[in-house]
Amino acid sequence: MNTFADQLLVLVMLINFILLGSSRMTVSIRAVALQGVVLGLLPVLINNFSFHLLLISGGIILAKGVVIPWLLFGAMQRVQIKREVEPFIGYVPTLLLGAVTTALAFVFAARLPLAPEHQGLLIIPSSIATLITGFLVLTTRRKAISQVTGYLVLENGIFIFGLLLTEAMPMMVEAGALLDLIVGIFVMGIVINHISREFSSIDTTRLSALKE
Amino acid sequence: MAAQVMLTPVTLIILGIFLAACSGVPGLFLQRGTGQGQKIATFSLLAGALSASIGAIQVIRTNLTEIYTSGWRLPFGAGELGVDPLSALFLLVIFLVATCAAVYALGYWPAAKNPCTERRLSLFFGLLTASLALLVLARDAITFLMAWEVMAISCYFAMTVESQRTEVRDAGTLYMVATHTATLALFAMFALLQAQTGSFSFPTAHSLNSQTSVAAAIFITACIGFGLKGGLMPLHIWLPSAHASAPSHVSALMSGVLIKTGIYGMIRLLTFFQLPPLWWGIFLLIAGCISAVMGVAFALGQHDLKRLLAYHSIENVGIITIGLGVALIGQATGNIPVTILGIAGSLLHVVNHALFKSLLFLGAGSVIHATGTREIDSLGGLARSMPYTAFYFLLGAAAICGLPPLNGFVSEYLIYLGLFGGITGGTGADIFFLALAAPALALVGGLAVACFIKVYGATFLGHPKTKSPLAAAEGAWQMLAPMGVLTVFCIGIGLVPQLLADFLLAPIAVFAPGQVIGSRGFLTLAPLAWISVLAAVLIALTVLLTGLFLLRCRNMPSHQSVTWDCGYLQTTSRIQYTASSFAEMLVKLLSGVLRPRYQQPQLKAIFSGPASFASHLPEALLDLVIAPFFRSIDERFSLLRRVQHGQLHLYIFYVFATLVALLVWSI
Numbered sequence: 001m002n003t004f005a006d007q008l009l010v011l012v013m014l015i016n017f018i019l020l021g022s023s024r025m026t027v028s029i030r031a032v033a034l035q036g037v038v039l040g041l042l043p044v045l046i047n048n049f050s051f052h053l054l055l056i057s058g059g060i061i062l063a064k065g066v067v068i069p070w071l072l073f074g075a076m077q078r079v080q081i082k083r084e085v086e087p088f089i090g091y092v093p094t095l096l097l098g099a100v101t102t103a104l105a106f107v108f109a110a111r112l113p114l115a116p117e118h119q120g121l122l123i124i125p126s127s128i129a130t131l132i133t134g135f136l137v138l139t140t141r142r143k144a145i146s147q148v149t150g151y152l153v154l155e156n157g158i159f160i161f162g163l164l165l166t167e168a169m170p171m172m173v174e175a176g177a178l179l180d181l182i183v184g185i186f187v188m189g190i191v192i193n194h195i196s197r198e199f200s201s202i203d204t205t206r207l208s209a210l211k212e
Numbered sequence: 213m214a215a216q217v218m219l220t221p222v223t224l225i226i227l228g229i230f231l232a233a234c235s236g237v238p239g240l241f242l243q244r245g246t247g248q249g250q251k252i253a254t255f256s257l258l259a260g261a262l263s264a265s266i267g268a269i270q271v272i273r274t275n276l277t278e279i280y281t282s283g284w285r286l287p288f289g290a291g292e293l294g295v296d297p298l299s300a301l302f303l304l305v306i307f308l309v310a311t312c313a314a315v316y317a318l319g320y321w322p323a324a325k326n327p328c329t330e331r332r333l334s335l336f337f338g339l340l341t342a343s344l345a346l347l348v349l350a351r352d353a354i355t356f357l358m359a360w361e362v363m364a365i366s367c368y369f370a371m372t373v374e375s376q377r378t379e380v381r382d383a384g385t386l387y388m389v390a391t392h393t394a395t396l397a398l399f400a401m402f403a404l405l406q407a408q409t410g411s412f413s414f415p416t417a418h419s420l421n422s423q424t425s426v427a428a429a430i431f432i433t434a435c436i437g438f439g440l441k442g443g444l445m446p447l448h449i450w451l452p453s454a455h456a457s458a459p460s461h462v463s464a465l466m467s468g469v470l471i472k473t474g475i476y477g478m479i480r481l482l483t484f485f486q487l488p489p490l491w492w493g494i495f496l497l498i499a500g501c502i503s504a505v506m507g508v509a510f511a512l513g514q515h516d517l518k519r520l521l522a523y524h525s526i527e528n529v530g531i532i533t534i535g536l537g538v539a540l541i542g543q544a545t546g547n548i549p550v551t552i553l554g555i556a557g558s559l560l561h562v563v564n565h566a567l568f569k570s571l572l573f574l575g576a577g578s579v580i581h582a583t584g585t586r587e588i589d590s591l592g593g594l595a596r597s598m599p600y601t602a603f604y605f606l607l608g609a610a611a612i613c614g615l616p617p618l619n620g621f622v623s624e625y626l627i628y629l630g631l632f633g634g635i636t637g638g639t640g641a642d643i644f645f646l647a648l649a650a651p652a653l654a655l656v657g658g659l660a661v662a663c664f665i666k667v668y669g670a671t672f673l674g675h676p677k678t679k680s681p682l683a684a685a686e687g688a689w690q691m692l693a694p695m696g697v698l699t700v701f702c703i704g705i706g707l708v709p710q711l712l713a714d715f716l717l718a719p720i721a722v723f724a725p726g727q728v729i730g731s732r733g734f735l736t737l738a739p740l741a742w743i744s745v746l747a748a749v750l751i752a753l754t755v756l757l758t759g760l761f762l763l764r765c766r767n768m769p770s771h772q773s774v775t776w777d778c779g780y781l782q783t784t785s786r787i788q789y790t791a792s793s794f795a796e797m798l799v800k801l802l803s804g805v806l807r808p809r810y811q812q813p814q815l816k817a818i819f820s821g822p823a824s825f826a827s828h829l830p831e832a833l834l835d836l837v838i839a840p841f842f843r844s845i846d847e848r849f850s851l852l853r854r855v856q857h858g859q860l861h862l863y864i865f866y867v868f869a870t871l872v873a874l875l876v877w878s879i
Binding site (some may be wrong): 108135147 | 860861862864865867868871875
């Protein structure tokens with residue numbers, strides 16, 4: 001593990017805070033895209049160079065940095081929503097919560113029974129911190145697009161955890177996961193449109209009207 | 213050589229199942245509303261039925277018993293399919309009824325008039341037929357359960373085609389709950405079976421010890437699972453509404469074949485055990501008696517033509533179960549003739565009921581098609597406008613009542629013989645129960661006659677009670693021909709039952725091996741040839757007496773007039789016996805269990821104003837026991853519903869909280 005990769009992981013965690021603290025959708029989407037690109041670089045840096053890794057990195061950067069943000073911006077244009085107003089929990093409290101959980105993630109990671117070569121790495125704590133950030137965004141934001149960014153961050157957290165296994169993981173699994181993600185975002189984009197047409201709003205709390 | 217390999221009975225049967233399963237698929241890609249898809253589906257099903265029937269007949273004639281293990285491995289082991297005469301008998305019934313119903317659908321549910329639902333119906337009808345056939349071929353638990361589920365679900369989609377109507381949706385939901393409860397019981401049963409044998413394959417016949425407590429648990433779970441599907445009396449709640457709201461040809465398949473899978477499952481399970489204990493037989497005998505008597509009692513009070521027929525299905529499953537109970541008692545007491553008569557009656561009644569009940573449902577479908585109503589009390593006088601349907605329905609009604617010279621009589625006769633044989637040759641507790649079952653069966657026959665006089669009289673005779681029967685006309689040939697075919701089978705089995713002896717002996721040998729008696733022995737046990745003679749005498753007498761009567765009438769003066777008008781100045785068609793008034797006395801007699809409800813006016817003055825009267829026979833068990841039970845559960849657990857609020861964020865929060873809790877707990 002080189003220090004450059006560690007610094008990139010710190011960057012990922014900082015991006016988490018941007019996501020928690022920003023109310024503008026454009027900023028959130030760009031932040032998620034940047035996080036995706038950073039994560040895409042990581043496999044090449046951590047492991048020894050191979051063609052397989054290069055393909056994975058290229059695919060991840062293309063999907064998370066280009067395709068998904070493009071889809072999200074498209075969805076945003078169609079529903080004409082720029083800001084997340086009145087989340088369930090305000091921006092400052094969520095930022096604080098994010099800070100606390102990130103700190104806890106470090107504590108937690110230290111107590112996990114890890115393989116000796118994985119101890120002392122930033123991968124585990126940053127993965128848990130990113131996961132929790134995803135959950136925080138998902139639970140506190142109302143708008144469907146923010147929810148999508150929440151899912152993306154959640155997936156990024158899982159991806160960081162997967163970095164430990166890059167050697168063992170076949171490319172097909174990676175490719176499958178990426179495809180799932182893109183299809184998921186695509187579907188969410190359609191769902192967002194339908195929510196906005198049906199309820200004249202993309203507030204996901206309105207979905208409770210569908211409950212029987 | 214290759215051709216010989218290709219055309220073994222088993223490949224013919226598999227080909228038939230495949231053709232049936234795919235029959236609805238081409239229609240999905242053709243333009244809707246043209247009817248081409250429906251024609252292709254029917255021809256495919258016909259070809260499949262022909263192929264499978266040839267295979268099944270060969271299996272019975274050559275007494276073939278084979279098991280095939282699939283090359284690929286399903287979860288929990290390889291899939292196993294097999295044939296034996298018992299499966300083949302059920303296959304014949306399945307494909308005969310399915311073919312008749314499919315041809316009938318061309319006239320009853322034509323694509324031109326139902327462009328939206330026809331494709332769905334054709335697809336699931338084919339799938340239902342195929343899964344039914346696959347079910348009787350399955351030789352391991354997993355294949356059996358898979359076929360069972362495909363059957364249940366395709367039946368759900370076939371019966372709820374008119375899903376815009378609330379009653380149809382409700383009936384579908386009730387059916388779904390019931391069928392999945394049955395599946396749950398079967399899961400338990402197969403798990404217990406696996407615990408005893410160590411594999412999910414069906415055990416070899418007559419290999420399991422039946423005296424253990426595990427065997428008892430298997431028997432009880434099987435009674436619940438197969439009883440729910442078969443519609444045995446306390447478990448019948450789904451059956452009336454499901455049969456009533458399905459399209460008539462689907463009702464015919466459901467009543468004729470689908471509920472028989474419960475019987476098939478029971479018989480198949482019983483073949484696994486050696487020497488069943490006496491209480492199994494007595495249990496089935498009692499359950500059968502309750503079903504038969506209560507089924508026909510509920511049928512008496514119904515106003516809905518198809519609901520009424522559905523209750524008769526419960527009655528007939530009861531009769532089949534009585535036969536099965538007799539056979540088990542015979543096995544337990546070592547009385548071979550009783551065993552053979554019981555199982556022969558049971559199997560023959562499976563065939564017979566499939567024939568006459570699908571005939572009746574198709575007849576009811578024609579009536580509904582022509583008049584647009586299922587209410588018996590708004591029909592009347594249809595024999596004039598629909599003579600063929602009236603004739604077929606009359607024969608079906610006589611057959612279901614067990615009247616000679618039709619097929620229902622033959623199977624009930626066999627069961628009676630079994631009962632009497634058990635009583636005269638019995639030794640212990642079984643005599644008591646057998647002696648009670650015989651009058652119960654007789655009571656069922658009597659009530660069934662009353663019920664069908666009511667149906668036939670109110671529907672086809674008299675004058676139309678409302679406007680709806682006035683414009684009725686006979687259906688297309690596609691609707692009449694299947695009914696004709698079924699009628700021919702009903703008459704044929706009733707007139708020459710001895711031809712069937714060979715066909716029944718091979719399946720009987722599956723149930724009771726080592727007790728093979730040959731067709732000559734069977735015919736001395738059950739003098740079926742005498743039935744032919746008596747039937748001939750009966751027909752000759754009827755013809756003779758009718759002829760004499762007509763001859764006498766010819767020379768008498770005649771004039772046309774209304775029937776006895778009770779002193780009213782002018783009779784109207786409303787002053788006729790209605791179905792409700794005809795059954796009133798019997799329903800009142802049985803009101804302790806039937807719980808009829810009346811809405812009657814309170815007459816206060818001598819000349820009171822217009823008033824109305826209505827009677828209704830609810831599904832007592834469902835409305836008075838099961839529904840209140842679940843409603844109270846619903847109320848007790850209403851607090852839990854606050855957790856289920858539809859807020860996506862909080863759902864995610866639940867996941868998150870669980871995850872954190874698990875992580876903290878793990879450290």
